[in-house]
Amino acid sequence: MKFAERMNRLGTESAFEVFAKAKNLEAQGKNIIHLEIGQPDFKTPINICEAAFEAMKNGYTGYNPAVGIWEFRQAIAEHISETRRIEINPDEVIVTPGAKPIIFFALLALIDSGDEVIYPDPGFPIYESVINFVGAKAVPLPLREEVDFRFRIEDLVAAISDRTRLLIINSPQNPTGGFLTKEDLEAIANLARDRDFYILSDEIYSRLLYEGEHQSIISFPGMKERTILLDGHSKTYAMTGWRLGYGIFPKPLVEEMERLIINSNSCTCSFTQIAGIEALKGSQDSVIQMVAEFKRRRDAIVDGLNTIKGIHCRKPAGAFYVFPNVKQLPLSCGELADYLLEEAGVAVLSGTAFGKYGDGYLRLSYANSLENIQEALERIRIAVSKL
Template structure:
C-alpha cells in the first residue's frame, strides 16, 4: 500500500470544506467535474429503469444493449469497426486504467506515461510493480511531448504507453502527426497503447483524433471513454474500455473479482445519453469555451503569471515561475489568503513544478471573482 498514491484534488477539496465550515467563502477551482446538472432525459431514463426493475446484477462486461450502443458510438466517432464483445463497462473510467495495467504489466515492465498527468497513472504503475517512466509534456510545444523525448523513453522493457488527449491537467491535445509517430513506434517496439479519451467531446478547436484508428493500432490499443465529463455524470460512475478481445476478457475477469458489475439502471441511462439529444453537450462546451477565454485572459493580465490557451478539457495550467513562491507554497497562500482552492502543478508530477492547475468548471462570475482575488493576493508578495 505504500506504493499507492492519491489524488490531491480530493485532499484540497476536504481542506476547502473545512474552511467553509468556519464561514470562509471558498471559490472551488480544484475539482475536475462539470458544474452542470445531468441532462433531464438521462435522469428520467434511469428513473424509469429503476421503476421497471432494472436494479439487480447484470453481466460483468456490461448490459448487452449498452455495449452495442457503445460499439456503434466508437465505430462512428473513431472510424473503426468495434464489436460489442470488445467493450467492457466499468463503474467510471478509472477501473479500465487499473485493470489494463494489472492485465498487461509484470514486475519490472516499463510503462511510459504523460507528465504532468493524471496522478492515477503513476500510482497504479508503482502499485503493480511496474517501472513508471514519465514522458515530459512541455509548454513550449503546447503541453505535448517532443518526439525525441518519447524515443529516449523507450527500452526493450517498454510494455505500455499511456496517452491522454485532451489532457488533464494542461488541456493540451495531441496532433495527427504525434499519433502517427506513436503508432510507428508502438509497432516497431511492440508495445501497447492505453489512450485515455474521456475529454474527447470537450474540444474547442478542430476535431478529436485517436491513435486507435491508425493502421495496425486497433489490435494493440485500449481506449478509455466514459460519461462523467461529457454528460455531467461524475457521480453516476459509468465508463468503458475498448480493447482487443483477449484483453477485454481479462478486464471482465478482473471486474468479476472486484466490483462484479456496473449498475444496470446507470447503463440504461447511458444508452439514453449516447442516443438522445446532444444539445446539452454543445451548450456545456460553448459555456466552457467562454470561461476558458475569460480565465486565460485574466491570468495573463496578472504580473508574473502566463498562461497558454488550452484546446480541450476544462483546465488551465498557468506558469508561475516568475513569482517568489514555489507552486506548492503559492497554492497554499491563495487558499489561506484569497480563499481560492486550486492545485499546485506538482500534484501531477515533477514536470508540473512551476505551474498551477485551475479548473474552470465553475460559473463565469466565480471565475472573475477568483481572478480578482488572485491578482490582489499576488500583488502583496
C-alpha cells in the first residue's frame, strides 16, 4: 500500500513500543518491572468516578460543544486564574480528549512549512514528530545535565532565527524531571517579545513538583497574548485513560481550534468533563497524597541509582521521571535499555528516545510501588555488575 508522503515525517512515542515488548515477555512467563510508562499507578479518586456515573445517569452522554462544556471551561478558567495568578476567561479555554491534541492542533493552526519551531531535547517525542509532520523545521534546544536539565540562555539565543515562529517549553519536564526557574522564564519572555514568536507551554506536570513553586510563562507581562498553555487531568488526577486535557489560547486562535476540533474529534466526552469539574473543585487530598508518595519514591530511586557503579543521577524537582547518566557503562544507552529488559526484567527507556541530546541517559518512571522500585534497583545493580 502506498501511504501519503507526510506519513514519512510522523514519529512515534517509544514508551508504547517498549511497553508492548515488555508485555510480550510477560506473556512468555517472564517477570517484568515496568519503569517505562508515564502514567500514575494510582486509581482515579472515587469522587471523580462517582461524578462520572452521576453525569451518565443524568444524560451527559451526547455531543456537546466542540470546545468543551461551559461549566467545565469555567472551572478550568478559575483554576488557571488562581494557580497562574492571571485573569483567564472561560472562552479562552479549549477542552480536548487528553492534552496531546493541544500540541497537534496548535501546530496545525499556527505553523506553516518553512517556519521554525524550537523544542526541548531531550523532550517529549511528540513535539519533534508533529513539528516535522506539519512541514516545519524542528530546532532542538539542548537541555544540560550540569544545569539540572535546564537550557543555557546562549543555546536558546543561538536557536532563534527570523523564521522562528514557536518555542515549546515543558516544566516540570518529561523525561528529565527538570523545571524552569522564574529567571529562565523571564529570559524566554523577553526573547519572545523582542523576536516575536509564540510559546507552547506544556504544564501537564504542573502539580507534580516536589521543591519550589510552579511558575508559568503566561503570568509574565504581555505573554498571555503569545502563549498557549497546555495542562490536563491525566497526570494530576490519575486519569490517563479518560482522555481529558485542555489549553488556554490567545483569543484569535480559539475559533481556528474550534474548526480543527469540528473536523476531527467533534468534541470531548461529556460525562468525563462533568467528572473533570469534580476533580478541580472537589477534595484535593488524593493529589496531595499522591505527590507525597511520588516524592518518597523519587528520593528512593535517586539514592538507589547513585549507589550503582557507573550510574549518576541528579535529583529532579518534578514529574515522575529520573534521567540517570550511564555514560560510564560499556553499553550505549539503547543497548543498556534492551539489556536491562532482557537480562533483569526491568523495562526502562533509552535517553535517545527523547532526542539526540538524550544520548548517554536512561529514563526511569517511578510511577510504580516503592517495593517494585527497590526490587528493580537490585536487579539493575546485579545486571550492571556483570557488564
